Amino acid sequence: MELIRGIEWKEAEIDLEAWRSGEMEVSPLPAGLEAEVCLVTVEDHPYVLKIWNRRSKPDVARQYSVLNHLYRQGAAVSRPYGWGLDPQGHQVLLTSYDGKPVHELDEHVLGELARMLSEVHRIDPRSMSDLALPSHDLVSYFFDGIQQHPDIQELLHALLQQVQVQHTHLIHGDYNLNNILNLDGKLTIIDWTNIQLGDCRYDIAWSVALVCIYAGESFASQYRAAFQQLSPIDDAEYEVFEAIACLRWMLLERFGFLRYDDRIRTNMEAIVRGNRYLHEGLMLQDRKRE
Numbered sequence: 001m002e003l004i005r006g007i008e009w010k011e012a013e014i015d016l017e018a019w020r021s022g023e024m025e026v027s028p029l030p031a032g033l034e035a036e037v038c039l040v041t042v043e044d045h046p047y048v049l050k051i052w053n054r055r056s057k058p059d060v061a062r063q064y065s066v067l068n069h070l071y072r073q074g075a076a077v078s079r080p081y082g083w084g085l086d087p088q089g090h091q092v093l094l095t096s097y098d099g100k101p102v103h104e105l106d107e108h109v110l111g112e113l114a115r116m117l118s119e120v121h122r123i124d125p126r127s128m129s130d131l132a133l134p135s136h137d138l139v140s141y142f143f144d145g146i147q148q149h150p151d152i153q154e155l156l157h158a159l160l161q162q163v164q165v166q167h168t169h170l171i172h173g174d175y176n177l178n179n180i181l182n183l184d185g186k187l188t189i190i191d192w193t194n195i196q197l198g199d200c201r202y203d204i205a206w207s208v209a210l211v212c213i214y215a216g217e218s219f220a221s222q223y224r225a226a227f228q229q230l231s232p233i234d235d236a237e238y239e240v241f242e243a244i245a246c247l248r249w250m251l252l253e254r255f256g257f258l259r260y261d262d263r264i265r266t267n268m269e270a271i272v273r274g275n276r277y278l279h280e281g282l283m284l285q286d287r288k289r290e
Contacts, residue, residue, distance in 0.1 A: 003087055004040060004049065011064060012082030014094065018043050030101075030178075034058070034193060039097060046097035047081060053090040058193045060091040065131050066195055067095070073123065076116045076189050078181075098190065099183030105219050107226075110211075112187055113180060114226035117207065120189070121169045121200040121231060128170070135167040135197040142173075142248050149254060151282065152247050159247075159277060162240045163201075171198040175207040177214065201233050205241035209249060213267050243277040250282055 005020050015022075022043045029037040029048065034056035040047045052058060060083050067080040078095035086092055102109065125133065139146065139156065146153045172179075173194025181188045204227050212220030227233070233241075246268070252258050265283070272278040 009084040098188035171203040
């Protein structure tokens with residue numbers, strides 16, 4: 001708790017005196033691969049504090065500025081309250097508390113998820129030109145370490161010959177159910193670490209693939225249909241980006257970053273069977289490691 005009180009705030013929209021001296025309660029929240037997350041209640045006001053104390057070192061100042069911009073535009077994002085450095089020099093970001101991850105899916109929720117991401121994609125990047133948003137190469141950014149898995153690398157290279165990757169839209173980069181919070185029916189998008197100018201087709205395909213893998217083919221079909229009404233993508237192009245998204249998931253799973261059980265394997269196999277660019281040999285590599 002004293003470490004949290006000792007944060008050096010670079011930008012803040014909070015009562016710093018109350019933060020440093022007021023009654024404070026701290027409890028851990030589920031963390032990701034990159035950072036520690038905790039619920040901090042100061043004088044009965046709940047905040048979420050994210051501390052990048054692991055290998056990842058993102059530009060938190062930019063993330064704070066991006067959140068400010070999106071929040072003021074009315075996007076479904078957490079309210080940013082400040083960013084700074086903890087006493088150990090780790091970057092921190094303070095935002096509003098917006099509930100718990102979405103776990104109950106139905107057609108209405110899936111429609112809302114599609115609408116929220118589509119609205120992000122429709123934001124004119126020129127309105128954020130002063131934030132110097134990055135534009136990363138898709139392979140080097142999303143497929144770190146791919147050289148260790150030649151089967152994935154070769155297929156990915158072939159897939160990228162089928163489409164022209166664009167860097168024209170604001171993308172979230174990791175739009176999944178753990179990054180959508182629900183507080184009394186209000187949905188909020190969190191974790192903007194991967195925000196960049198990229199291809200919205202990839203952003204959508206990654207999100208739909210994750211719903212299929214973790215929630216099942218039926219929900220994924222409804223989700224994909226919701227996107228098609230809002231942001232139509234040519235079926236042939238979408239199949240390529242779906243394959244690219246699945247290859248990324250397989251790569252992360254091979255590195256041990258993702259959970260893998262019989263249900264998830266069954267759902268992934270359904271995608272592989274339905275996509276002309278994927279094949280069972282990719283799944284056999286996973287079985288060899290078990």
